[in-house]
Amino acid sequence: RNHRIAVVPGDGIGPEVIDASLEVLAAAETAFGFGTELTRVEAGARHYLRTGELWTPELEEQLRGHDAVLFGAMGDPAVQPGVLERGFILAMRKAFQQAVNLRPVKLYEGVATPIAGLTPERCDLVIVRENTEGAYVGRGSTVHAGTPYAVAVQESVNTRPGIERVVDYSFRLAQQRRKKLTLCHKKNILVEAGNLWQDTVDEVGRRYPDVEVDYVHVDAMCFHLPVAPERFDVVVTDNLFGDIITDLGAVIQGGLGVAASANLNLDGSAPSMFEAIHGSAPDIAGRGWANPVGAVLSTAMCLASLGEREAALAIEAAAVHVLAGLPQLSGPGMGMDTAGVGKEIASLVGAGLP
């Protein structure tokens, strides 16, 4: 087995956490007998500031030739807000039809959660966020802009095929887990979109009679998720609500440093993309203070998607073990630097399960 992986370290702490992840990846290759062909690709805020290039046809073609994309982080205070988001991240999600944004919300042993009394057994769910449509389609217009009677209209476009693919994915995921799927929306207010989501869940659900289906409004979700995460197994939601509740999920599991994500292409037409949830954190870049575990766990998700399930599980187990030993999750109090954490996870992976 040989996997062609494009590596985009990006900006800020991106290169550091990616380097740590690649160390772990190398150890997994040796231990589990697979190979990778890595292509380092320059992209992101600094690249944009230097070249003016965001998501170009050339980059798209280059990345498309790979089985997966490993992503560090993107962003720089010198770039206008929104430019990289729309010009690169959304462009990639769309070009590669990365229909699902997958966000496990798992509290690991030894990680300090801000939620009083929350234990790892009670916090193990996955949020499946629709990743290509809804309010993210970029449709909006302003009439009488700049006047006292300006009106801005913003559209959310929701298609049955777009919803169906993530809903079907969610049911299959739930089948492999605790067999419970919760739709999160605001269907009492966003009636048209909400009904289409609910109808799709109802209809697709007939093919998965062993999965229990539930519905929770997005506002109520913010109320329940922090205090009763055990109520949820797989949560499926639209693009905007997913953006919001996944950040809440990250709080619960102890912060952005630990949180991993996947942007999954489901039809094999293009590579999926894997990245930690954290941003580029330019203020601490280059100091070795960043926790690479979010990136390492994203690498594990990448391997799982490439069929290397054993390696993925070993990396997750090793990362969780090392994480539990860190006195602090990031910063100078972490006990070792970013590279050190990577090395320790790598050596556990190399030595077999911890």
Added chain:
Amino acid sequence: RNHRIAVVPGDGIGPEVIDASLEVLAAAETAFGFGTELTRVEAGARHYLRTGELWTPELEEQLRGHDAVLFGAMGDPAVQPGVLERGFILAMRKAFQQAVNLRPVKLYEGVATPIAGLTPERCDLVIVRENTEGAYVGRGSTVHAGTPYAVAVQESVNTRPGIERVVDYSFRLAQQRRKKLTLCHKKNILVEAGNLWQDTVDEVGRRYPDVEVDYVHVDAMCFHLPVAPERFDVVVTDNLFGDIITDLGAVIQGGLGVAASANLNLDGSAPSMFEAIHGSAPDIAGRGWANPVGAVLSTAMCLASLGEREAALAIEAAAVHVLAGLPQLSGPGMGMDTAGVGKEIASLVGAGLP
């Protein structure tokens, strides 16, 4: 001073918490020398199930003749989801142009918050939610409904006057507080609406040079609000984001039982409406298990809006004092029943500040 207040107890625990609030109100009248004329109005889920009536022109006219509306709770499992929300609550907000939905997020002494280590000093902010437009305008349509290629489009309509009035209100509120205003939106993605919000904040802000202005994306808000509420003083946001983050605010302050809200008409054309955040909780109705403090604090907000600031402060102080003495926030472990809590707050209000 005589205030004409319409009282809508509604369903479930609504009548109980309203009764407790009226006991407190009566004590405040005596202690602070003002009068009220109360009209009890039947409306809500049970009324709808009996009569088929939701928001009628007659009800609108009746309520309009009052200085304020005190609201219990609305909802019953026998009513289709969305019917009361759209048919009554949104109808009232619109008919009475209740432009601002005001939600204080305040952690009171002695109240158990699920956020580890959070203290009352660190948690005292107010969320100002736009209450009449945005995604709540009810504009949407579905093409090819019921087919595999159905498309649902949902619109958010944002007007400069609609935004300006809540932004201006927010600046004035911030001036009376810690002089910090945070706009919460998702302007990197919802560009048209986000720009109109940001432009309005920037322009209105010139009239309030003493107020510091900040911006936080709604997803980041979910990340920061639970762990660093001290970063916020007044948060202004749109209707949908406000719906979401105010529920998160309620979690932080220890739950729905304690949370109060106001739906403010700002131009004097119609009454404002005051209600606890909690729902009708039909499962515990009639048992005296509901905590009336959310309703009592809403009554205090009502009095403040009617110019009875001293009475409002006294009620808040008394409620907070009684709250701190409750072994549990609701249920059989509360130590006394709903009416008992009301009586105790009332007697403190009657006796002067605790």
